[in-house]
Amino acid sequence: MLGLMRRAAIVGAGPNGLSAAITLARAGVATTVFEAAETVGGAARTAELTLPGFRHDVGSSVYPFGVASPFFRELPLERFGLRWIEPGAAMAHPLDDGTAVMLEHSIEATAAGLGVDGDTWRRLIGPLVEGWPKLCGELLGPVVHVPRHPLLLGRFGLFAMLPATALEKMLFRGERARALFAGCAAHSVRPLESVATAAVGLVFAATAHAVGWPIVEGGAQALSDALAKYFVSLGGEIRTGTRIADLRELGDADAILCDVSPRQLRQIAGERLSLEYAEKMERFAYGPGVFKVDWALSGPIPWRAKECLRAATVHVGGTMEEIAAAESAPWGGEVAARPFVLVTQPSLFDVTRAPAGKHTAWAYCHVPNGWEGSAVEAIEAQVERFAPGFRECVLARHTMGTRALEQWDANLIGGDISGGAMTLGQMVARPAMSLYRTGTKGLYLCSASTPPGGGVHGMCGHLAALRALEDLG
Incomplete structure (x- = not known):
């Protein structure tokens, strides 16, 4: 009977927004999702960024928490096109001696x-x-x-x-x-x-x-599309290309769940938030941003340690001491000369990502939040360090700094891909002690700025929707 009485609106069609929508729809609540972009997915989308036929994951790409998610595991997403691909090894970490440490299954x-x-x-x-x-x-x-x-x-x-x-x-x-x-x-x-x-x-x-640390056949977009298709099969509605600038545009919805950052919630909720809660949203801290490079390649990355070709994820950073120094630098407003670089090479395992014989790869490093410089040279120098001749394989590159990432997805404040700094305090009270509830009746936050935090697992949206159902009930 709940569905005959209640109506919900979701702002944002990222994995968390879609997960919240699915949870509500499965409980019989008439649910509509509003997405500013023309496609669903938030930071889990795929596009041709470099050359025709080269498909790049614009944001996230590797999903240990996606395949582990208790919520995703109970959904019939395979019926809607989701196919996990598990590389031969979860991760490779090359060293200067020409070997690699392998994180095997x-x-x-x-x-x-x-x-x-x-x-x-x-x-x-x-x-x-x-x-x-x-x-x-x-x-x-x-x-x-x-x-x-x-x-x-x-x-x-x-x-x-x-x-x-x-x-x-x-x-x-x-x-x-x-x-x-x-x-x-x-x-x-x-x-x-x-x-x-x-x-x-x-x-x-x-x-x-x-x-494992799997990728998705066809790219991140296939995971987002599977969530969206399942939601629609439950009777839900998705309106893309619809930016919500003020929550009053949503009318008299019984529950509004926002897959947005605390800063955005403050903007679109306006006077609906108490002064105390609004101030907490303004004080919410964001962590370092990232600088990302996507490459179209003429062949596989020529790693000196050939076992790196067995993994879709490669950690490029050398020793513990180097990595620790690189990860401290952004918190001091600097970019390490030798940054810790996360590399993914999905086309080694998924032929849909590039034309025959060609490959795609992307990499990013952590930089100060809102940093406006370029880390291309530093990133490529680190890859070249462990893969001599890498630059000769590059057919085209596409770069996104912190501002470009935020323009692409407004949740990535200053290039922060974690939904806010994962400090000890913000791991417990995220973004406030009330967690998903905002203190305003019928209004909830369901983004990665709520527990359990960043990563593509849908649990933030699912848990927020459960709180909304409790209140509706």
């Missing part, structure tokens, strides 16, 4: 490449992988809840609250394991000396062994 295979630290890797990551379904539910579930698996969560927390650099120095003796873990922890987009950055390293390492 198998813990044993990974440990075998870590020398003196192999047993430590097994003891550290093994229990997390064994308990992954339970741990994933705890980490991607509501922030405030009674833990269903307190012993597992407690063991994780024992190491997770440490700075990544402290954990590495305490447990690892060799450079290979330290470099591998530092690259995983760098996904926190925080200085690796910060509290709880070890948590990100542990989770990214565990996902590699538990579920």
